[in-house]
Amino acid sequence: MTAIPFRIVGFDLDGTLVDSALDLAPAVNHALRAAGRPEVSLETTRSLIGGGARRMLERALDVTGGAVEPAHFEDLHERLLEHYTANIAANTVPYPGCLDALDALATHDVQLAVVTNKAEDLARLLLGELGLTHRFASIMGGDTLGRERAKPAPDMIHETVARLGGGPFAMVGDSTFDVLAAKNAGVPVVGLSFGYHDVPPHELGADFLIDHFDDLMEALRRLGARPA
Template structure:
């Protein structure tokens, strides 16, 4: 263990820690077929991800013919989630450099967490299938604390810090849901350029932007030094 400026580092899941777009796209198109809609091309799926499966479905419906009655959307959402749960890690993998980055943080005694708007049960299942769950001190989903408390509200990040025993924390994400939650929680935020950003990265308000996970530890050290001088 070495002296590292953050005791806790939390990660968003989809588009930040794990590239899940292919499996999400298959599940999304399953739901669209049930609705009699055209499938979304694989290259467009990334633009629809962010905020959870329901928001992804709503965006897909909007571009394939418009919204449906709420009861139908709820049924399609349930079908999407059930299909995704059964096929959750066919294609999903850590982003390049993720294994080395996690090992480097662990070697420095950092407590790791995932904080996602994905349903907690789905997040746990995915991380278990990828063999990552034992490395995480907390896995917190969009439904963990109940309705209205998912990102961009700060509640899930406050819960992360509380569960992990307090200390200096930072958060890593890829969308405005992540940067806004971190800002509201008073945590420094690093955005990854390789994720599913819902706006230009430079407009998200992250404290730093990285292109590869090999840049994360130096970026966190730089942020801590900059804050200490502020």
């Protein structure tokens, strides 16, 4: 087998490793009902995801009538989190081919990491419920270093590399948060044509764009073969 030219591969979580919209959408609608707002569809929820729960709720309020007073927002945010935490893995599943790709990377002694804007405690809870925690040498959430240092800032990537002892790193994600974080950190990034996009996939600016996790290994090999 041809070696993978990266010592560490970092993955976004929602919309990259797992399809979590089926559990996020009911939590969003729970908060919207409390605000007296209309519910949003599953597809609309997919377009709201990215940047963490607070940003997702802000977007949901924007598309259903606009912002609310700060104190009301905090109450709605708590309601969303309570509902989501209680149902975090009711319907969420890894994307097709995801587990096989993680297994394949592990056989090449690649260290795997989660680099998500989801709160770290929720990320760990979700990965634990899905039986995936043991696959990752590092798990960082959007609040691990403080929200001002979450993606698209490069800090979480730099910290992940430092925690895992250094070496070549590649990022895998579905949104501009992931692509910009990678570019800001000076590392390559594989984008996904599936997932939760804040812009059309071909506009993400990723170094490679793949349609299925079956294509990840080859993308990483090709990415590593490109001149610096």
